[in-house]
Amino acid sequence: MYFARIGRLRHLGRRSLGAHTLLAALAAILVPQTASAEIDSGATAWILTSSALVLFMTLPGLALFYGGLVRTKNVLSILMQCFALAAVVTILWLVFGYSVAFDTTGMQAGTTNLNSFIGGFSMAFLSGVTHESESGSIPTILHFVFQMTFAIITPALIVGTFAERMKFSAMLIFSAAWLILVYLPICHMTWSGDGGWFWDMGVIDFAGGIVVHITAGIAALVTCIVIGPRKGYPTTPMPPHNMTMCVTGTGMLWVGWYGFNGGSELGANGSAAMAVAVTQISAATAAFTWMCIEWIQHKQPSVLGLATGAIAGLAAVTPASGVIGPMGGLAIGFASGAICWYASTAMKQALGYDDSLDVFGVHGVGGFVGTVLAGVFGAAAFGGKGLDGSIIGQVGVQLFAAAVTAVYTAAITFGILKAVDALVGLRVEAEEESTGLDVSLHGETGYNL
Amino acid sequence: MYFARIGRLRHLGRRSLGAHTLLAALAAILVPQTASAEIDSGATAWILTSSALVLFMTLPGLALFYGGLVRTKNVLSILMQCFALAAVVTILWLVFGYSVAFDTTGMQAGTTNLNSFIGGFSMAFLSGVTHESESGSIPTILHFVFQMTFAIITPALIVGTFAERMKFSAMLIFSAAWLILVYLPICHMTWSGDGGWFWDMGVIDFAGGIVVHITAGIAALVTCIVIGPRKGYPTTPMPPHNMTMCVTGTGMLWVGWYGFNGGSELGANGSAAMAVAVTQISAATAAFTWMCIEWIQHKQPSVLGLATGAIAGLAAVTPASGVIGPMGGLAIGFASGAICWYASTAMKQALGYDDSLDVFGVHGVGGFVGTVLAGVFGAAAFGGKGLDGSIIGQVGVQLFAAAVTAVYTAAITFGILKAVDALVGLRVEAEEESTGLDVSLHGETGYNL
Amino acid sequence: MYFARIGRLRHLGRRSLGAHTLLAALAAILVPQTASAEIDSGATAWILTSSALVLFMTLPGLALFYGGLVRTKNVLSILMQCFALAAVVTILWLVFGYSVAFDTTGMQAGTTNLNSFIGGFSMAFLSGVTHESESGSIPTILHFVFQMTFAIITPALIVGTFAERMKFSAMLIFSAAWLILVYLPICHMTWSGDGGWFWDMGVIDFAGGIVVHITAGIAALVTCIVIGPRKGYPTTPMPPHNMTMCVTGTGMLWVGWYGFNGGSELGANGSAAMAVAVTQISAATAAFTWMCIEWIQHKQPSVLGLATGAIAGLAAVTPASGVIGPMGGLAIGFASGAICWYASTAMKQALGYDDSLDVFGVHGVGGFVGTVLAGVFGAAAFGGKGLDGSIIGQVGVQLFAAAVTAVYTAAITFGILKAVDALVGLRVEAEEESTGLDVSLHGETGYNL
Amino acid sequence: MRLIEAIIKPFNVDDVRSALAAAGVEGMTLTEVKGHGRQKGHTEIYRGAEYQVDMLPKIKIEVIVEDDRVEAVVAAITAAAHTGKIGDGKIFVADIDDVVRIRTGERGESAI
Amino acid sequence: MRLIEAIIKPFNVDDVRSALAAAGVEGMTLTEVKGHGRQKGHTEIYRGAEYQVDMLPKIKIEVIVEDDRVEAVVAAITAAAHTGKIGDGKIFVADIDDVVRIRTGERGESAI
Amino acid sequence: MRLIEAIIKPFNVDDVRSALAAAGVEGMTLTEVKGHGRQKGHTEIYRGAEYQVDMLPKIKIEVIVEDDRVEAVVAAITAAAHTGKIGDGKIFVADIDDVVRIRTGERGESAI
């Protein structure tokens, strides 16, 4: 197996060996690898920690962030969906998911073939992977675990769009199919290394702006349109049932994101720390921006606005966090705070779809903003690590990959939804919806205070 | 002081040097140790993190998991018990607990003497341990901290069985005595190294199937029978007062378990990562299995079932996580999901004891399943690291140790309970029980919303 | 840039090279630094983790700890304040905060000049800091991130004193000004290295007894007196609205403190592990002490008492955690449990100020107790790492620094409050206060169950 | 004066409130209650233990009106809360002797 | 028709409900209330500040019945909620003028 | 016997309780309710979606007293709950036929 992210740096190096800022980084990373491909215990410690942090983002971070925003009668359905996805995706990831995403059989730099789009089954059921297998400076099995936590959170993000109305069985089938047909190929094209389609184009997607946020955001938009709005939307008020739960989840997501972006370097070094720093700067700036806009617009800054802004800033900085400097963090934070605010409020209301918890407005739009701006603020002139070519060229590549991903995701998502609808039906009965999914689907109630 | 887990590997090595899969691992681990017994900063970083993760499992993970399941009027009593145990066990661990568990004075491989069962007081009050003391590749003081977090959670697990009716004073005295008389000797026999009774038998208990889960589970069974059912059980409905709290705790336990099992390797390497991988696989599989059984049985999959399944899978994989491969994780997850489901539902109801939060059904039974299956899936044929002898031989050893532990734990627990009952009384007054422990014992109420 | 804490050790070494206990530590730390100032991946992994842990203490740890203690109608205002401070302080820290705190331009050991009190702007906007910059064995950018999490939590601690009545705008302006005028200079004097005023005196403040807890505690005392008591205090009962939330936050603070104190060593080694061990011992002992006092006084031990005791023990051990041994942890835990209990109950009631969530009684008093006792239990005779001079001499230095900090903090805090009051007014309208800040300032309600 | 007390499904509250507003009723008081009637509840299962939940969440709306508006108000509530399914709820009417408006001290019909 | 309103200890709710079922009463409405009577409450102490909690949690059960069933229902409740300790609660009986079943529009006794 | 039902602002509960105690009333029952009257509510905005919250939290106090104490109790409540601002609340008085003390079985005025 070839090791993606370190390959990423090597690959950048190949085309821009003269780039001053990259040389030292390359030296530090490549030399030990050439000398002897040995496990670094510090890197391993940090990626073990990062895996725990990213799992924590879903269990219970995202579950609480989303769960607090729905009405009391549906809170458990959200928690259930997030936890069930953790279970199902883990099993799929073991069975063949990891292999299809990261197997590099048949791939070659510059050659576009079937394996540029999808990996094979050589590592299905972790065949051939033992505790001694190595991938760069960490064990291969750790790469499996770390990437698994990303594969878990991506479909879990989509849950927010069809909250309070989707059948649990439909949710499971949809998510499994979506993981296989959308997540795995996009992940492979972007992260599997030399020979991957997006990879060979030089697309920058450090920790998943395209792979995670654009795929989830676009899928969310399509899904909420296909499944239709919640009964009563938008006339019936549906305020969050527990804002303290939502804010608790926000804190967990924020902290967990240190592992999401900081871990994506797959090492414990200055680049990982810089990724964490820009993550924090973007989150803070976006939160502050969103808060100020609300303050001006409505005279009252809300904690939901602050929290949503933070998540928007975190999502947006994700693709860029490995290549930008502090100023890039500020800029991406500001842009995503403002643009995601617009997308989740005025724009959503104008267009009328019921993206219940704003998955598209926050993750889709935020992921897009960050993917594009990574091509700008990655430039050495803006304090980034330096680009392969010009800013315009890089932005073009970024836009192309984002657009292709969006179109592909939309089409496949639509197809899966139609198939699942035919198979088991997407939506619960009206009676079940007004009773609430907790009692009608899971036979439980959230609170008996 | 001799260093337990690394000794564990060396010990396995001694008897099966030819075992192909072990050699490389041994080389990697033993060589630096022989060359110079130096602290590895990566290992230290990961065990520091793991200590935080395992403490997090109790504070507030387990407290929330249990607290959400009781009735509103008793929620604080659960939180109080978990937090007070953290305080009391820490002090006991310092005073002599760590010494009695891990002191190796007088121990010798193959010799069974008093010190095979219990350590001495040479490290009482951490005497002789400074920040420079080393144990394998981590500081001794870190081994103290990491093991302390295990000593905290074990009696805290038992809390679930006598929830809603035990006196706080009785709980404290019982737990302190139990820690000393049950936990310390079993821990010493299993983990203290050459000369330890179970150790010398070749018992596999990587992260505490016997030491943690079987002891806690059996103690729970005895305790709930001795103290008797809650007033009104089983006719009065006692649904969980806050399922969102319970699920939040589940997420924290799940994530914290990465440190519990992943840290038990006491290193940051491929074995630690494999332990984390199989932990995740077992948790996911058991959760999925439990959910499917419920779905078939009751037409509705519940979030409590999913969560309980995950905990069962986590408990069961614990003893095996350092020796099995991914397939072992799948198998243990499936077995524990199904068997613990049966033990916590049909079997408990048939036998009629009120193990209020299913400590026996989940931890006792799960720990037993995992302890036995470690002897099967540890075999190289099933993708494990390889056994010293045959599967049948190893399973025999595992069964023997589990049975001895169960009988010993049951007897001593029973004795302690009778003594505490004579001393201060085990159970609150009927009036206090119906008022709820929060107000009657602690003078506080959980919520004033 | 000069690197503070490692300098701290070197500096101690300079004056007491004969001190037996220090030599080995110095050897271990200084040698690799002299040989080649290289990043240690294990240290980097642990400080990345510690940064996440300390951020987690504020988001959502402290927010929940405080939020649970106020009345329902104000819970979101607390969460809002903590999260908004995280955003604002991050931005300030980037703009010039880190530079003013840690820039060492113009500093020289033994020379007292302007730069002994305040740093310059050479690192404003992280100018000159890239992912390759190193500070001791970790990247400079990581030092920025780690220290940022301290700068976030310090003003957030103060929030507890003016809870339920301060304007959000006033809170933001006050906190920003306070960070700049109080936190930055005190931090610089104590931690920036040779030439810093407190540093050159040999003041021991390992992880922030003076810099964090005394500054926050004194500021809290002044603020609650200036802003006045809550409407109805002390006759109207104002019991905590959600003790389970408060206890959840306590668990997060406790676990996060492993990073706060354990990370302050800026390495992954025996000293870091010892800092974690004494942190745990002090927390446990203080919690147990507070619980016992309550049990004797009121016949009922409360979970709020246990939790508050733990926080007191954690705050108190903070300045000492890098220099003391286990016995010091026990002693500081016991002293802080008893003294902070007195300060937060009898003393507060006698003096009549409304320090709503006992910031002064717990953090101010605890920080003071620990700062003084660091000078005692740091002595080798008590199992500490050894002092530069006599215990009496060291205690004198500690007292001096604590007193200067208290007086300076009180004066500047008072000035800022008066200015902010003139500018926008400190306090909300009576009507807004009785409606609750959530609805009147943020237009949201905590729960719609 | 009369007290009209309606026990309805939570889902219908907004409609009933609109209907009351249309009928000229401004003042009202709402309470969250649990009700049991002909409507059967549901079963919750926690680790195999079944709980029959037959007290269902309802909203109680209390309105005090002048005697001559009783019929109009009852009709408005009935129309708005009606779905034709079991559990739609009940309306009770009782006599009230006196009403006081605390703010002004007014009493009787003018205080309503 | 009469309204029977019983304020009882939460602990006795299940017994009272069984007794009512045995007495042939199907419909009822429950509310969580807090009550104060002769029963003294308890003290809660938070960081040394004492709060006298003298409003204790109670359950209010409301049942509307035909006039001739009042005595039987009152007797059933009294028997089931009786423990002989202070705080057992009270029963109030009042007149109801009219009842409407929203689902069918029926009125009067047949709507109960 | 009469039922006095007062709907007041949560903020005034303690004053009203003191006034009732001073007036010699010991027994009472409190319920958390939501009320709508002339007092206008507030707006909550979640991600740009505005919710008009016009049902405000109120406390309902129920007191059963002997007929001859009605005026004193009404006066006590009115005085204590009065702030002069919109939303101060209302008091309703109604007839009660019978009272039973469950603990003793006493009935009528002596059971109050």
Ligand SMILES: Nc1ncnc2c1ncn2[C@@H]1O[C@H](COP(=O)(O)OP(=O)(O)O)[C@@H](O)[C@H]1O
């Ligand atoms: N006799 C009664 N006394 C008090 N409340 C009643 C009575 N009958 C019904 N209710 C209330 O009315 C609600 C609806 O009653 P139900 O019999 O389910 O409706 P429907 O008559 O439309 O079938 C119940 O949940 C209960 O709260």
Ligand SMILES: Nc1ncnc2c1ncn2[C@@H]1O[C@H](COP(=O)(O)OP(=O)(O)O)[C@@H](O)[C@H]1O
């Ligand atoms: N005069 C009253 N008006 C309204 N509610 C009352 C009155 N007296 C008692 N109650 C209610 O009845 C409950 C039980 O009353 P209490 O005096 O404690 O019981 P007991 O009469 O059995 O000693 C109280 O908590 C309160 O809710």
Ligand SMILES: Nc1ncnc2c1ncn2[C@@H]1O[C@H](COP(=O)(O)OP(=O)(O)O)[C@@H](O)[C@H]1O
């Ligand atoms: N006609 C009514 N029927 C039932 N409850 C009412 C009625 N009018 C007012 N209320 C209750 O009294 C509360 C106060 O009424 P409001 O009109 O706001 O006060 P004020 O009369 O002092 O201006 C309301 O919130 C509502 O709970």
